[in-house]
Amino acid sequence: MPSNARATQFTRRGLLAAGGALGLGAALVACGGKDAKKDDAKGGAAKSGPFTFKDDRGQTVELKAAPKNIVAFTGMAAALHDFGVEVKGVFGPTYVEDPKTKKRVPDVQAGDLDINKVAVIGNVWGEFKIEEYLKLQPELLITDMWEKDQLWYVPDEQKAKILKVAPAVALWAADATMPKVLQRHVDLAEALGADVKAKKVQDDKARFEKAAARLRQAAKAKPEIKVLIGSAAADTFYVSDPARPSDTLYFKELGVNLVAPTKLDEGGWFQSLSWEEVDTYKADIILLDNRSSQLQPEALKSKPTWGQLPAVKAGQVVPRVTEPVYSYAKCAPILEDLAKAIENAKKVA
Numbered sequence: 001m002p003s004n005a006r007a008t009q010f011t012r013r014g015l016l017a018a019g020g021a022l023g024l025g026a027a028l029v030a031c032g033g034k035d036a037k038k039d040d041a042k043g044g045a046a047k048s049g050p051f052t053f054k055d056d057r058g059q060t061v062e063l064k065a066a067p068k069n070i071v072a073f074t075g076m077a078a079a080l081h082d083f084g085v086e087v088k089g090v091f092g093p094t095y096v097e098d099p100k101t102k103k104r105v106p107d108v109q110a111g112d113l114d115i116n117k118v119a120v121i122g123n124v125w126g127e128f129k130i131e132e133y134l135k136l137q138p139e140l141l142i143t144d145m146w147e148k149d150q151l152w153y154v155p156d157e158q159k160a161k162i163l164k165v166a167p168a169v170a171l172w173a174a175d176a177t178m179p180k181v182l183q184r185h186v187d188l189a190e191a192l193g194a195d196v197k198a199k200k201v202q203d204d205k206a207r208f209e210k211a212a213a214r215l216r217q218a219a220k221a222k223p224e225i226k227v228l229i230g231s232a233a234a235d236t237f238y239v240s241d242p243a244r245p246s247d248t249l250y251f252k253e254l255g256v257n258l259v260a261p262t263k264l265d266e267g268g269w270f271q272s273l274s275w276e277e278v279d280t281y282k283a284d285i286i287l288l289d290n291r292s293s294q295l296q297p298e299a300l301k302s303k304p305t306w307g308q309l310p311a312v313k314a315g316q317v318v319p320r321v322t323e324p325v326y327s328y329a330k331c332a333p334i335l336e337d338l339a340k341a342i343e344n345a346k347k348v349a
Helices: 005-010 024-032 074-083 130-135 156-165 178-191 199-221 246-253 328-344
Strands: 051-054 060-063 070-073 089-091 095-097 104-106 119-122 140-145 168-172 226-232 237-240 270-273 285-289 317-320
Touching: 051 178, 070 074, 074 089, 074 140, 074 178, 074 328, 119 130, 130 156, 140 156, 168 178, 178 199, 178 246, 178 328, 199 328, 285 328, 317 328
Parallel strands: 070 089, 070 140, 089 119, 140 168, 226 285, 285 317
Antiparallel strands: 051 060, 095 104, 226 237, 237 270
16 A cells, blocks of 8 residues: 555554445435436446446446446546546545645646546545535446455445445555556456547557666666655655555566665555654665655755755655556656656665
C-alpha cells in the first residue's frame, strides 16, 4: 500500500469514524425501483450485450448489460477515462483548494478527469457519502486493492451497506509489476466497452514500452546510482520497501538500484524514521511521494536535516507518483522521468 501515514491508518480501518447512512434500507428499495439503465452522457462506453468480468479477488461480476452508472476510486476513474470509459461518481482524493484562487483544482490522482463533471462522494480517507452514492443509481463500483480483499477507500464500517447497492470490482495495485497491472486495467476497460485497439491507446502503449527500454538502459549504464523511495509527513519520513508496489517492482525488474529499508514497520510496507534519523539510508536520488496529503519539497525547507541530505543538496529529488493512474498514457511519463533522473544523476552518496 502507499507508504505514508494514511497507509498506517489502512491497517486500522476499523477504527476510522466514517459514519453510516440513515434510512439506507428504504433508500435501497427506492433505488431498486428505478431504471438504472437509462442513457446518460456521463455513463460508461457504449457496449451491447452482457457484462462479465472476473476481478483480482477471483470474484466474477455478471450483469445483463455493460454498466453505464459506474462509481470508482478516483485513480481508477482517471485510468478508465484514458481508455475511453467515463464514470458518474468518484471517491478518493479528487480535488484540492488552490491557495491563491481558493477554487477547487484536480488532485494529482485525478489525472485528466473533469472534476466538475463527476459526482464526488468522498474526497478524503474515510469519507464515502452513501446517500449521494444511491442518488447515482450505481450499477458497478470499481476500486484498487493493496491488500487481499481490501477495497481501497471503501470504509470497512460501511462496506457491507455499500456492497448491497451494487457489485464491486477490485484490481491489484500491488504484488504485480506495472505491465501486469496495466493489462488488467485494459481488460476491464475493454469489458466495459472501450476500444483498446484505438490508435491513441496503441500509441500510448508504444510510448510506455519505449520508456521502459530507456529506463532499463539508464539503470544499466549507471548501476551505482542508488534510488530511495520516500514520503514526508510533519514528524516522520517514510522509506518505502520496493518489494510490493507495482511501480517499484517494475523499477527493480528494469535494473534500478533501489534502497530497501531493513526495519519495516508493522504491515511491511515502509520504515518510519524521525527527522533526526532521515539520513539512515544513503541515496543519490530520492523519489518523493507527490500526493497532496504529503509534504512537498517547498514545505521541507523547514526541516534542517532534509536539507543536509546529499540527494537534496545535489538537486536530485524527483516526484514519485505513489498511486499511479494505471493507463499507458500516465505510466509512460513515470518511467521517462526516472530514466531522465538516473541519466543526469551524479554519485553523491
